[in-house]
Amino acid sequence: xxxxxxxxxxxxxxxxxxxxxxxxxxxxxxxxxxxxxxxxxxxxxxxxxxxxxxxxxxxxxxxxxxxxxxxxxxxxxxxxxxxxxxxxxxxxxxxxxxxxxxxxxxxxxxxxxxxxxxxxxxxxxxxxxxxxxxxxxxxxxxxxxxxxxxxxxxxxxxxxxxxxxxxxxxxxxxxxxxxxxxxxxxxxxxxxxxxxxxxxxxxxxxxxxxxxxxxxxxxxxxxxxxxxxxxxxxxxxxxxxxxxxxxxxxxxxxxxxxxxxxxxxxxxxxxxxxxxxxxxxxxxxxxxxxxxxxxxxxxxxxxxxxxxxxxxxxxxxxxxxxxxxxxxxxxxxxxxxxxxxxxxxxxxxxxxxxxxxxxxxxxxxxxxxxxxxxxxxxxxxxxxxxxxxxxxxxxxxxxxxxxxxxxxxxxxxxxxxxxxxxxxxxxxxxxxxxxxxxxxxxxxxxxxxxxxxxxxxxxxxxxxxxxxxxxxxxxxxxxxxxxxxxxxxxxxxxxxxxxxxxxxxxxxxxxxxxxxxxxxxxxxxxxxxxxxxxxxxxxxxxxxxxxxxxxxxxxxxxxxxxxxxxxxxxxxxxxxxxxxxxxxxxxxxxxxxxxxxxxxxxxxxxxxxxxxxxxxxxxxxxxxxxxxxxxxxxxxxxxxxxxxxxxxxxxxxxxxxxxxxxxxxxxxxxxx
Numbered sequence: 001x002x003x004x005x006x007x008x009x010x011x012x013x014x015x016x017x018x019x020x021x022x023x024x025x026x027x028x029x030x031x032x033x034x035x036x037x038x039x040x041x042x043x044x045x046x047x048x049x050x051x052x053x054x055x056x057x058x059x060x061x062x063x064x065x066x067x068x069x070x071x072x073x074x075x076x077x078x079x080x081x082x083x084x085x086x087x088x089x090x091x092x093x094x095x096x097x098x099x100x101x102x103x104x105x106x107x108x109x110x111x112x113x114x115x116x117x118x119x120x121x122x123x124x125x126x127x128x129x130x131x132x133x134x135x136x137x138x139x140x141x142x143x144x145x146x147x148x149x150x151x152x153x154x155x156x157x158x159x160x161x162x163x164x165x166x167x168x169x170x171x172x173x174x175x176x177x178x179x180x181x182x183x184x185x186x187x188x189x190x191x192x193x194x195x196x197x198x199x200x201x202x203x204x205x206x207x208x209x210x211x212x213x214x215x216x217x218x219x220x221x222x223x224x225x226x227x228x229x230x231x232x233x234x235x236x237x238x239x240x241x242x243x244x245x246x247x248x249x250x251x252x253x254x255x256x257x258x259x260x261x262x263x264x265x266x267x268x269x270x271x272x273x274x275x276x277x278x279x280x281x282x283x284x285x286x287x288x289x290x291x292x293x294x295x296x297x298x299x300x301x302x303x304x305x306x307x308x309x310x311x312x313x314x315x316x317x318x319x320x321x322x323x324x325x326x327x328x329x330x331x332x333x334x335x336x337x338x339x340x341x342x343x344x345x346x347x348x349x350x351x352x353x354x355x356x357x358x359x360x361x362x363x364x365x366x367x368x369x370x371x372x373x374x375x376x377x378x379x380x381x382x383x384x385x386x387x388x389x390x391x392x393x394x395x396x397x398x399x400x401x402x403x404x405x406x407x408x409x410x411x412x413x414x415x416x417x418x419x420x421x422x423x424x425x426x427x428x429x430x431x432x433x434x435x436x437x438x439x440x441x442x443x444x445x446x447x448x449x450x451x452x453x454x455x456x457x458x459x460x461x462x463x464x465x466x467x468x469x470x471x472x473x474x475x476x477x478x479x480x481x482x483x484x485x486x487x488x489x490x491x492x493x494x495x496x497x498x499x500x501x502x503x504x505x506x507x508x509x510x511x512x513x514x515x516x517x518x519x520x521x522x523x524x525x526x527x528x529x530x531x532x533x534x535x536x537x538x539x540x541x542x543x544x545x546x547x548x549x550x551x552x553x554x555x556x557x558x559x560x561x562x563x564x565x566x567x568x569x570x571x572x573x574x575x576x577x578x579x580x581x582x583x584x585x586x587x588x589x590x591x592x593x594x595x596x597x598x599x600x601x602x603x604x605x606x607x608x609x610x611x612x613x614x615x616x617x618x619x620x621x622x623x624x625x626x627x628x629x630x631x632x633x634x635x636x637x638x639x640x641x642x643x644x645x646x647x648x649x650x651x652x653x654x655x656x657x658x659x660x661x662x663x664x665x666x667x668x669x670x671x672x
Contacts, residue, residue, distance in 0.1 A: 002051055002063040007082045010047045010092065011135065013040040014099075015128040022121030033117035037124040038103045044131065045096035052089040062518075064137055064201060075196065083137030083200055087343065087519035091134040091275055094350045095268050099127040101491040102263040105358050108487035109259055109365060119159060123263055126152040130268050134275060139188045139198040142276070146184065146240065149269045150177045156264060157256040166255040173249040180239015180246050187232030191283075194225050204282040204521070211286060230283055230290030237273030241327050244301045248593050250324060251308075254316040258361030261316060262354040265323055271346050274330045278339045282521040285337065291526075292422040295335025299416070299427035301328030302434045304591065309441035311588040314371045315360045318445045322397065323353060325434060329412050332427050337526035338415035344510045345408035352396035352405055352499040355492060359390035362488050363449060366481035367456070373445065375475035378454035382481040387450050389492040394446050396499045398439045398555050401546045404503030409435070411511055411532070413551050418528045435551045439558025447566035456481075504539050512536045 017040025021033040028036065054060035066081035084092075102123060110116050126149060133145025158170025188198070194210060195203050210229070214222040237243065242250040250265055264270070277284060277294065284290055306325030312318045326349050333342035364371055366383055380387040396403035399410060413435070417428045456475040483489065509515045512533040522529075536542065546552045565572045577584050586592070643654075 002054055002060050002084055004065065004067055004082075006047055006051065007063070007084065007135065008067070010044045010051070010096075011128060011131045013043040013047075014124045014131065016040055018121045018124035018128060021117050021124065025117030025121070028117075030116050033120045034103070034107050037120045038100070038107075040124055041096060041100045041103050041127055044127065045093075045100045048089070048092040048096045051084060052093050055084070055086055055089050066137070070140075076192070076198070078140045078198065079138055080141060081137040082135045084135060085519040086516050087275075087278065088134050090343065090347065092131060094347055095127065095130050095134060098268065098350055098354050098495075099123070099130075099263060101354065101358070101495055102259045105262075105361070105488055105491040106257075106259045108485045109361055110257060113257075115159060119156075119257065119259075122152055122156050122159070123260065126156070126263065126269070130272070133272055137200050139191060139200075139203075143185065143188060146236070146272065146276075147181065149264075149272060150174070150181070150240070153177075153253070153260075153264050153269055156260040157253045159256050159260070163255070169249075169252040169255040173253050176246055176249040177239045180236050182235075183232045184236025184239075187229055187236060190225070190229045190232055194229065200279070207282045207286060210283075224287060224289070226283060226286035227289045230280070230287045231293060233280060233283070234277065234290060234294055237277055237331075238297065239273075240276075241270050241273030241331065242324055243273070243297050243327065243331060244305065245593060247301065247305060247324050248590075248597065251317050251320045251590075254314065254320050258316065258357060258364060261320070262357035262361075265320065265357075268350075270323065270327055271330070271350065274327070274334065274342055274346050277331070277334045278343050278520060281337075281339050284334075285521055285523045285526060288421060291335050291337065293335070294331055295416070295419070295421055295427050296423040298328045298331025298333075298335055299423075299430035301325065302332055303328070303430040303437060306434050306437040306441065307587050308590050310437065310444065311584070312441075313373055315363060315373050315376075315445060315449060316357070316371055318373075318441055319353070319356050319360055322356075322438070322441060325438065326353065326397075329409060329431060329434070332416050332431055333412040335427070336412075336415045336419035336421060336424065336528055337522050338412065338419075338529050339520045339522065340511050340516055340529055341408065341411040341415050343516070343520075344506065345405075345412055347506070347510075348396065348404040348408045348499070348503050351495055351502060352393040352403075355389060355393035355495040355499050356397065358488070358492055358495065359386050359393060362386040362484040362492065365484055365488070368477050368479075370456075370475070370477075372474065373448040375456050376449045377452045377456070378450070379481055380450040383450075383483045385483055385489045386492060389489075389496040390446065390450075392496040392499050394442045396503075397442050398559065399435060399551060400555060401543045401552070402500075402504050404499055404501070406546065407503035407507040407542070410546070410549065410551055411507070411529075414532055415528045418531060419526075421526070432550065432554065435554045436558040439555045440562050443559050443562040444566060447562065451567060452570070504543070507539060507542070508536070 014037070017037040020028065020036045025033055051060075055062075063082060063084040066079035068080040070078040070080060072078075082088075103120070106119065106123065110119055113119065129145050129148030129152060131145075133142060133149065136142045136145060154170045154174040157173050158167050160166045161170075191203055192198060194213065195206050197203055197206070207226075210224075210226040213225040215225055215228060216222050217228075238246045250270065253265055254261060284294070302325050305321055305328065309318050309321035309325070312321060326345070330342045330345050330349070333339070333345065362383065363376070363379060363386060366379065366386075367376060370376070392403065396405035399406045401407075413428070413431050416424060416431050419427075456477055458477050458480050460478070511529055524530075565576075589595070643650075
């Protein structure tokens with residue numbers, strides 16, 4: 001049985017740790033800061049595992065209760081409450097476990113940073129908001145957690161606020177997410193308008209009443225109420241989960257410390273949009289238009305944003321564009337109504353992508369904070385634990401059996417291929433070709449980082465004040481690279497285990513055994529996973545059958561091509577680059593999204609603001625209303641002053657004239 005006190009402990013333990021580390025950082029010191037936050041997140045992780053066990057194997061019923069009333073206006077109430085079913089319980093385990101690994105890892109990664117306690121406070125606070133988001137039972141609490149993780153992500157991306165690029169990246173993330181959040185809050189308002197409640201249970205129970213209802217946003221053009229709600233909600237997911245065209249903030253967010261890349265941009269915050277769409281499945285199933293939008297946008301990101309990763313040299317940005325691509329896969333699954341497959345890939349991706357980000361951080365530590373792969377190479381001899389664990393993450397990312405990514409990614413490809421939603425044909429080719437792209441950028445990163453010749457040199461005088469030129473020269477290290485301390489490598493090993501094993505154990509219950517039950521709703525006409533279940537004969541046959549499928553051989557082709565280029569013929573990479581010419585330049589410039597936004601929105605906003613300042617503020621308000629009224633008063637006063645002659649007969653004449661005019665007025669009014 002799930003009790004309220006347990007759920008409160010899950011969300012409050014990280015919050016208490018965050019408050020202690022943030023408000024009492026001088027009193028408790030560094031050790032105290034990481035101790036209270038790790039303890040708080042550890043409690044949340046342990047209790048989340050217990051709740052998950054109770055729901056799956058302990059026979060516990062779904063928990064859905066309000067525990068605090070915020071306000072009540074008529075029939076509309078705002079509550080703090082929890083809805084704990086298998087969907088939210090799975091998310092709680094993923095969020096708290098990855099967060100715990102990141103907290104432990106941070107002890108080593110941020111050891112020399114001046115903002116040590118502040119960083120621990122932020123990541124624990126982020127965990128609190130994310131747990132509130134996935135555990136909520138109403139839209140208002142969902143929005144609270146949604147905005148909370150957005151706020152803390154802004155603080156974490158711009159954590160090194162003295163660094164201009166970090167400050168700009170934080171602001172960019174904040175602004176782009178505000179665009180998505182505008183749609184999200186309008187979607188919540190539409191839910192309240194049409195269904196009269198913010199409670200999940202009541203909204204989903206009355207969702208069928210939306211069929212046939214519409215609204216005229218533009219006179220004469222009626223929109224389906226369900227389509228309007230779902231598209232507005234999905235715009236929020238586009239911002240939070242970095243979907244095209246609101247994806248531009250995520251690569252720049254790599255300016256923040258590496259642990260947040262694993263926590264926020266691989267396993268938790270960016271998956272909030274995926275979770276939200278899955279949670280809203282009773283609404284999305286009512287609109288094939290919205291499902292098509294989700295499917296096409298997700299598939300577009302899966303392929304085209306993955307292409308950008310092939311051109312990147314920063315190891316973290318390669319993984320960032322990989323995250324964009326994998327988020328596209330998840331969204332494509334949701335658009336095909338394969339919600340369980342999307343959540344399954346969310347879970348497996350959380351483990352192997354957090355592993356890759358933390359592994360990249362271990363490499364960056366060894367390279368004295370160098371992130372450019374052109375100055376790496378040959379690191380496998382110095383960092384065997386990081387090397388082998390990142391290989392696990394890389395193979396899982398590429399979908400090679402029996403690693404976890406194989407089971408979830410192949411399920412998405414099959415589900416999209418079997419879908420009859422409009423755009424599924426285009427989406428299928430995107431997610432299929434994305435397999436080749438994934439293998440290419442993943443193995444390019446592994447080979448440039450760990451294989452080949454060492455493209456760095458060690459100068460014992462570098463960084464010690466004896467040779468300033470050597471100290472500032474790229475690829476020059478003061479000490480040879482070495483394996484990271486245990487607080488860094490232990491989380492890598494612990495993340496490598498589920499990256500290898502969780503897929504084969506979870507594929508049958510999550511995809512083909514109705515694991516989520518009533519937490520996810522799918523119309524029979526959209527149930528592609530149900531159709532796929534008829535062809536499922538066990539994990540071992542599924543794994544062995546992979547060698548007869550197109551995705552497997554496409555991945556092998558990508559690995560083979562990349563291996564030949566970067567292990568045996570490195571010069572071929574430049575030949576391919578020159579041969580592609582303008583195509584390569586377009587991809588290398590990230591399809592010019594940033595340039596377009598800068599030219600249209602950034603410069604356009606500045607030009608509009610300058611115009612309003614010059615013409616409206618300076619010209620109309622200051623020039624006409626403020627200064628103009630003052631000038632008018634001044635002119636009137638100047639003329640009136642001329643009447644003050646100081647002669648008594650002038651004043652007597654004015655009084656008599658005024659009296660005559662007053663009497664004339666009375667006579668005129670009386671006759672009227």
